[in-house]
Amino acid sequence: MNKAAAIQVRGLVKKYGQKVAVAGIDLTVERGEIFALLGPNGAGKTTTVEILEGYRSANSGEVKVLGFDPATKGAAGQRWRNQIGIVLQSASDAADLSVIETISHFANYYRNPRDVQQVIDEVGLREKIDAKARELSGGQRRRLDVALGIIGSPELLFLDEPTTGFDPEARRSFWDLIRTLKSEGTTILLTTHYLDEAQALADRVGVINEGKIIEIATPDTLGGRNNAPAKVTWLENGVTNEILSKNPTEEVIRLSQRFNGQIPELQVLRPNLEEIYLRMIGELK
Amino acid sequence: MKTIRETLRIGLLRSALEFKQFLRQRESVVFTLFFPVILLFIFGTVFKDTIAPGVTFSQYFVAGMIASGLVNTGFQQLAITIPMERDFGTLKRLRGTPMSVSSYFIGKALLVTILMIIQTALLLFFGTLMFGLNMPTSLTLWWNFTWLVVLGSACSTVLGIAFSVVPKSGRGASAVVSPIVIILQFFSGVFFVFTSLPSWMQQFAALFPLKWLTQGMRSVFLPADFATQEVAGNWEIGKTALVLMVWLVAGLVISIKTFKWSRE
Numbered sequence: 001m002n003k004a005a006a007i008q009v010r011g012l013v014k015k016y017g018q019k020v021a022v023a024g025i026d027l028t029v030e031r032g033e034i035f036a037l038l039g040p041n042g043a044g045k046t047t048t049v050e051i052l053e054g055y056r057s058a059n060s061g062e063v064k065v066l067g068f069d070p071a072t073k074g075a076a077g078q079r080w081r082n083q084i085g086i087v088l089q090s091a092s093d094a095a096d097l098s099v100i101e102t103i104s105h106f107a108n109y110y111r112n113p114r115d116v117q118q119v120i121d122e123v124g125l126r127e128k129i130d131a132k133a134r135e136l137s138g139g140q141r142r143r144l145d146v147a148l149g150i151i152g153s154p155e156l157l158f159l160d161e162p163t164t165g166f167d168p169e170a171r172r173s174f175w176d177l178i179r180t181l182k183s184e185g186t187t188i189l190l191t192t193h194y195l196d197e198a199q200a201l202a203d204r205v206g207v208i209n210e211g212k213i214i215e216i217a218t219p220d221t222l223g224g225r226n227n228a229p230a231k232v233t234w235l236e237n238g239v240t241n242e243i244l245s246k247n248p249t250e251e252v253i254r255l256s257q258r259f260n261g262q263i264p265e266l267q268v269l270r271p272n273l274e275e276i277y278l279r280m281i282g283e284l285k
Numbered sequence: 286m287k288t289i290r291e292t293l294r295i296g297l298l299r300s301a302l303e304f305k306q307f308l309r310q311r312e313s314v315v316f317t318l319f320f321p322v323i324l325l326f327i328f329g330t331v332f333k334d335t336i337a338p339g340v341t342f343s344q345y346f347v348a349g350m351i352a353s354g355l356v357n358t359g360f361q362q363l364a365i366t367i368p369m370e371r372d373f374g375t376l377k378r379l380r381g382t383p384m385s386v387s388s389y390f391i392g393k394a395l396l397v398t399i400l401m402i403i404q405t406a407l408l409l410f411f412g413t414l415m416f417g418l419n420m421p422t423s424l425t426l427w428w429n430f431t432w433l434v435v436l437g438s439a440c441s442t443v444l445g446i447a448f449s450v451v452p453k454s455g456r457g458a459s460a461v462v463s464p465i466v467i468i469l470q471f472f473s474g475v476f477f478v479f480t481s482l483p484s485w486m487q488q489f490a491a492l493f494p495l496k497w498l499t500q501g502m503r504s505v506f507l508p509a510d511f512a513t514q515e516v517a518g519n520w521e522i523g524k525t526a527l528v529l530m531v532w533l534v535a536g537l538v539i540s541i542k543t544f545k546w547s548r549e
Contacts, residue, residue: 053381055547075288078383086381091374096309097302105302108295109384148378 004067006031006156006187007052012061014047021047023211024061031155034178034188036202036219038195040281044211045191046089046160052189053086053158066156082111085154087145089161095134099125102133103147110152122177123147138165146177156187163197175200195274205273207280214280223276235265295384296391303396317362317400321354322407328476329416336478337514340507344419347412348506349475352498354408355434356466358400359441363393364448364462369455371548380546390540394442401438418506426505429522433501436529440494443536450543469495480516487516494532497525 007029014022022044029035039045050056051063054070054077063069068080094102103120107113120126123143128136133144142162149157159178163171178201182188192198198205199219206216220226230248234241234255245251248268255263307313325347332342370376379389412418421427452458470476472490479487479499490496503511504520512519 055377055380075385078385081381081383084381086378088374088377088381091378093370093373093375093378094306095373096306101302101305105298106382108298109382111383152382 004031004064005029006033006066007035007189008062008064009048009052010062012048012051012063013059014044014051014056015059020211022051022058025208025211025213027206027213027216029187029189031187032182032185033203034182034190034201036190036192036198036205037208038192038198038205038277039208043209045208048208049158049160049189049191053084054081082152083155085149085152085157087149087157087159087162089164091145092141093133096132098130098132099136099144099147100129102144103151106148107151112153113151114153116151119147119151122150122180124173124177139167139170142166143174146174150181150186154186156189157181159188159190159192161192162190163192163194171197195272195277199273207277209281219273222273223280225271225273225276228271228276230271231267231269233265233267233269234263240265292385292387293391295388296395299384299388299392300395300399303392304399307396307400313362313366317357318404318407321350321357321404322411325350325408325411325416329412337511340511341417342478343416344507345478345503346475347408347416347418348502349470349473349499351405351408351412351506352433352437352473352495352502353466353470353475354404355401355437355441355498356469356495358404359397359438360445360448361462361466362400363397363442363445364452365455365458367393367446367449368452368458371449371545372455376546386544390446393446394439397438397442397445401434405434421505429501430505432526433498433505436526436533437494437498437501440529440533440536443533443540444494446540447536447543450545454548469493472496474499480514494529497521497528501525 005028007027009025009027012022012025013020025048037045037049047056051058052065052070057071063071066080066083070080072080099120100116104116107116120129123146125140125143125147128140133141136144142165146162163174166174175197178188190198190201202219204216205219205222207214207222215222229244229246232243232245232248232251243251252263252266252268328346329343332346334342336342336345409418413420421430448462452461469490472482472486473479473493473496474482479496500515500521504522
């Protein structure tokens with residue numbers, strides 16, 4: 001890796017009065033990856049992200065986003081925002097403007113904007129192009145937010161709980177959009193409450209609790225998930241049996257021999273990301 | 286040079302967008318643009334007494350309403366809408382884009398200018414048509430009228446931006462801002478003849494720009510010899526310019542120092 005990382009954080013601390021919101025975070029997000037930041041409400045997630053976005057300043061620590069300190073004030077700080085896109089948690093602005101009016105207006109702010117029509121197609125708002133923001137459904141409104149986040153062709157996109165309130169179908173097509181952006185080389189920092197979303201999208205996840213990063217790993221290996229015992233369940237004499245095994249394949253072979261082939265109602269369940277995550281958060285409380 | 290041109294270009298685009306949004310909010314159109322005209326009709330119709338030889342209260346009132354109009358479109362409108370933009374996330378979103386802060390303020394100032402021109406034209410039109418308002422009769426008076434409008438609305442704009450940090454929420458903003466404007470109107474010689482007010486009210490009002498704007502507008506629209514009826518016995522044009530200038534600078538400094546992009 002000779003290109004500098006998209007995000008580099010060392011020893012980040014943020015206090016609000018006496019309360020420590022972020023208690024020394026180290027974090028590196030490589031260019032081109034999707035990084036999901038997970039953590040319960042009040043864990044310091046939003047504070048961390050808002051420092052990276054340049055909305056808040058840190059008490060101490062080193063922060064570099066695309067090689068730049070986001071806390072820089074004035075014209076240089078505004079110029080740096082050409083390279084990033086921010087999709088905030090909730091917004092209800094521009095309610096009286098249509099989708100096309102808002103997106104074309106925001107395109108003016110950027111040095112190197114994407115094609116407005118193309119962005120509208122990408123976020124799936126073609127049919128709502130002339131609708132006012134106030135007439136959009138929750139999911140459509142969120143798509144407009146995403147459109148405004150990507151209109152400037154950002155190198156780094158911040159997505160703060162992007163699919164809250166989406167129906168399953170809308171969520172799937174939103175994930176496809178995120179994958180498309182990644183394939184175009186966009187780095188994405190995602191915060192989400194949906195563990196399946198992190199599983200589906202993220203190259204790596206970081207779990208944050210009480211202002212500290214507990215672990216950073218791929219979704220498949222987080223919390224020792226790859227080595228955790230799997231649950232094997234089957235039906236025998238009208239009762240569901242289950243055993244936990246570090247080596248479920250052996251259990252299945254053994255059962256198969258016992259049943260002479262077909263094991264009734266066989267299931268092998270690895271712990272999912274959500275279970276692992278909840279265990280990690282729970283352990284600390 | 287390129288940056289300045291870009292800042293102006295975006296400011297211009299923002300003002301067009303803001304004006305479009307303004308027109309689409311029916312309540313703001315009625316409240317900001319037509320309310321002063323409605324007041325003009327009510328007061329102008331009810332109080333027709335002659336307050337000095339050749340001067341009716343209607344004429345006195347129209348001059349005051351034109352001055353108030355500058356406060357409505359600038360101070361009142363901005364001090365109410367900016368907290369709402371803060372609540373809606375408009376400001377936070379803008380802050381996250383490369384748009385420069387100056388472009389945002391230019392957009393606001395131009396919006397106020399557009400609204401102020403429409404409002405003043407409406408008041409002049411109905412004032413002359415129905416309430417015996419006389420258009421300025423000399424070039425000097427037109428010049429005074431112009432700088433009063435320009436300086437007055439600039440002052441009103443920066444004070445509106447400065448005051449926008451005071452309301453705690455967008456929903457409560459109009460409850461905080463409107464009473465201030467109405468009280469100032471009562472104290473500043475809009476609804477009553479200024480010299481008929483108790484002197485403590487007069488002195489209090491003299492601290493704020495509206496009193497000076499109403500007096501300035503009277504100097505433009507009322508006969509020259511009405512000046513003897515004013516508190517100082519003359520129009521105090523120089524002092525008016527000075528007071529407005531001081532408020533303009535103060536408002537500018539305060540708004541730059543205290544402006545907040547989000548609620549927390």
